[in-house]
Amino acid sequence: MIETKSCMRILILEDNPYDVLLVKELLQNEMSDPEFYCANNLQGYIEGLDSFSPDIVLSDNCLPQCTASDALSILRKRSNEIPFILLTGSVSEKVAIEMIEKGANDFILKDRMARLPMAIAAAWRQKKSPRQVVDYRYALNQSAIIAITDRKGAITYVNENCCNISGYQADEIIGNNHFIQNAGYLHAGLHNDLWPTIQNGEKWHGEFLNFTKDGAPYWVETIIIPFTDENNQPCQYVAISNDITERKKLEIALANQQKDEQQKLITIALEAQENERNIIGRELHDNVNQLLVATKLLLSLMIQRTGGEDDLLQQCNQNIFIAIEENRKIASVLASPDFETDTLPEQLGKLTESMLTITGLKIDIDTRFFFESLLNKDIKLAAYRILQEQCTNIVKHAFAANVYITLQTTGGIFKMIIADDGQGIKSKKETKGVGLKNILGRAASFNGTVATHSSPGCGFALEIEIPLL
Secondary structure: OOOOOOOOEEEEEOOOHHHHHHHHHHHHHHOOOOEEEEEOOHHHHHHHHHHOOOOEEEEOOEEOOEEHHHHHHHHHHHOOOOOEEEEEOOOOHHHHHHHHHHOOOEEEEHHHHHHHHHHHHHHHHHHHHHHHHHHHHHHHHHHOEEEEEEOOOOEEEEOHHHHHHHOOOHHHHOOOOOHHHHOOOOOHHHHHHHHHHHHOOOOEEEEEEEEOOOOOEEEEEEEEEEEEOOOOOEEEEEEEEEEOHHHHHHHHHHHHHHHHHHHHHHHHHHHHHHHHHHHHHHHHHHHHHHHHHHHHHHHHHHHHHOOOOOHHHHHHHHHHHHHHHHHHHHHHHHOOOOOOOOOHHHHHHHHHHHHOHHHOOEEEEEEEEOOHHHOOHHHHHHHHHHHHHHHHHHHHHHOOOEEEEEEEEEOOEEEEEEEEOOOOOOOHHHHOOHHHHHHHHHHHOOOOEEEEEEOOOOOEEEEEEEEOO
8 A cells, every 4th residue: 555644635626537436446445545525627626625625636637617727726826735636638748847847746647547646645745845844944943043145145044033132133134244243253264264165065163253233242153054056056055053152151251260260370389489589599698698708707817827828728718709799699689679678660770780781781771651659569570570581581592782671551551561682583483481481471470461572683572561450
């Protein structure tokens, strides 16, 4: 038996009683309990459509008062889902094609009636398929944000969800491209990846930050599916999106939390490092230096007793003196500067004098737009240590003649620029040493940023920006 709907209601439009009996007998043998309604004219046909509600229509080609084409037109005005099969003694290929184009599902020649049950089963499957497509489309429209664009990216369709989330009416979106919603946020890299992918006929998956008509941001996760024409070229693109705004908010909150925790760890590490430096500095200054000074005094006494003629003692005394001076320098570098007695520019002046001026470098410190009262002690210390790191880099690598230091507190930002007129660098890779890493860590602990500017033969500039609370 042919698998179709059980108790299928079949309307037969046929004016030849013998052909009606033949159709009934064939279908009763091949189908499960079919029900029949027979009409032999136009009025009976219309009454049958109204009262019988057929599942399928079988129609002869030529009848009194109407043709199969007329019957098909009447049916299609009522429903596009009820299958219609032309059942005729003879028909030209042209007429058959015209009937199919108008919406007929098939045509059967009466001398080949055995194919009718299979044609009915096929037409019934075709009827179910569009219904399923409609159901899928309905379900998709209820849950997703849908937009369709033409091959150039102009929007040709949006569903209700797209309008609801964006705040735009459909007629405000259609004809535009997606920039109306993402306001140009689409990154260049993303754009460069998206279009080549979908224009190659491949689907693309990614995330967008869009903006409503009122300017409120919302995130969507999107799949863009290209559809091709008869030449296998993309002719339209269907974008299926889901609102992931809440998920992105959680991700951003988690990232900010992790950033805060990382900054706290950096701050704790820097504080521990500063304490350790102070302890070592005090140890060198208070203990080691005292021992060296005492030893120098003892050597001086021995030199006096020998009349100053022992060259070995004189050399030892001189070495002790050098050790004392070096020890003082180290202790000075390690110890935290005292901002109670000296201003930040004064401390930076002392630092550059001890590290740069003694090497022959000329120093210029510009404080015209700097107000120290806007800085707390921690930021001052960070600026001091950053300059200390950069002074070391300048001495080792710059081969400069001049160093320019600018301090500014404008626009709620503390800015420090350390520039030299040295040989510069060839690439960013040369700026990824331990010194810069320490500078980045200190700036990050205050939500600050670090930028470098350089090119071969044009010097090097380090720019630090720290927001002022």
